[in-house]
Amino acid sequence: MKKGAILIITLWILAILAILSIGIGGRMGLELKLTGFNRDAIAALYLAKAGAKRATAVILSKQDHTMDSLNETWSCNNEATNPLFKEIKIGESGYFTVSHPYYDNRVFYGAKDEEARVNINNAPRDVIARLIASIDPTAEGADEIAANIEDWRDQDTVRQGGSAEYDYTEEGYKRKDALFDSVDELLLVKGVDRVLFDKLKGYITVYPIANSGWQINVNTAPLPALEALGFTASDAGTIIANRAGPDGVEGTADDTPFINKDSFLTYLVNAGIAPLTPANTTFVSCGSSFFRVTSKGYASGGRAVRTVTCVISVTAGDILYWNEE
Secondary structure (H helix, E strand, O other), X not given: OHHXXXXXXXXXXXXXXXXXXXXXXXXXXXXXXXXXXXXXXXXXXXXXXXXXXXXXXXXXXXXXXXXXXXXOOOOOOOOOOOOOOOOEEEOOOEEEXXXXXXXXXXXXXXXXXXXXXXXXXXOOHHHHHHHHHHHOOOOOOHHHHHHHHXXXXXXXXXXXXXXXXXXXXXXOOOOOOOXXXXXXXXXXXXXXXXXXXXXXXXXXXXXXXXXXXXXXXXXXOOHHHHHHHOOOHHHHHHHHHHHOOOOOOOOOOOOOOOOOHHHHXXXXXXXXXXXXXXXXXXXXXXXXXXXXXXXXXXXXXHOOEEEEEEEEEOOOOEEEEEEEO
């Protein structure tokens, strides 16, 4: 009887130990997987950082930014002959890609001109209203929304004409009465909902964060930005077609960018395009001081992807914005 009892107890102990070992083994396997995922996420982040640093170096290596166009290395690099930004491998850890989408489902490998966007910190109200109308023709009250944006950033409490600015009491927060620090702040402005914001966000910027100084690069500005400047949709399309060169495709070797403001204004006259108002003419530029980089890092095996987005000032030689996700 005693031997039988001992045998049964021994078997129970062995069974318990087997169950424990299976549990511990499973937990260790899970922890090893989690460790692997964390390792890959860290690797992907540093790969994305490497891409951002390379793009920054390429942008800053250009000595003269008085003329910037879409067919330059920083914007739309020829990866076939000079690989810089597309699936650049770094050892065995993975690779990075620096790119941004362009129209007609094209992808440009390089950075994006931040001065192809409308600056909501210092662009005039009428420019912002035209941008809203261009992006979303069905949007109601583009002028009122633009006025609310102006009210949010300025320091007074009364609009031109004497009417009071909206005070946001119902929303539960105060009007900022200061410049935008991020485009996401636009969601706090009366009249800007998520649908409108998602349509606008690719065409607006807050850089430079200043009361004045906004310019738009007519060599890189998309059609809505040119419409915001004061051109009709037809004339804006004509400008884009002209700068694309003989092949009609932007970002290629035969592009014909405008060398300076005078050459652009002369082109308008020769092409029979209605001139801008004197005030809007002051916003015309053919070069840029601010650039946006979006770099994605891909860890080996494809288990982790991280993205770094930054905005660079070539004037200051510095990074103004940095985001990791």
